[in-house]
Amino acid sequence: MPDHVHMMLKPVISKAEAEFPIGKILQGIKGFTAREINKIRATKGHLWQDESYDRIIRDNEEYLEKWNYIRENPVKAELCQSPEEYPFLWEPGEPLEEQAENSTA
DSSP states (O other): OOSOOOOOOOOOOOTTOOOOOHHHHHHHHHHHHHHHHHHHHTOOSOOSOSOOOOOOOOSHHHHHHHHHHHHHHHHHTTSOSSGGGOTTOOOTTSOHHHHHHHHHO
């Protein structure tokens, strides 16, 4: 999506059993991606909004509902005809190299 990102994350406990709250995880993702995007654009400054909308997925039905919502979001925004056509969609099981090749084709 040109103006927002959807992600499904499953935090895991490290070997040291340290906890990583979702806010800390998002801070790392937003910080890293903002630096990289600003580098590519040759810009500086704030990129992401401060807020986020997180949800706890409690069962398989809810998981599939959210999964399909994310997949269909670029189709609803008329950015593509099917989720597979959207160059920024990555799904588990799809090698990152394959995704990179698809986005440049």
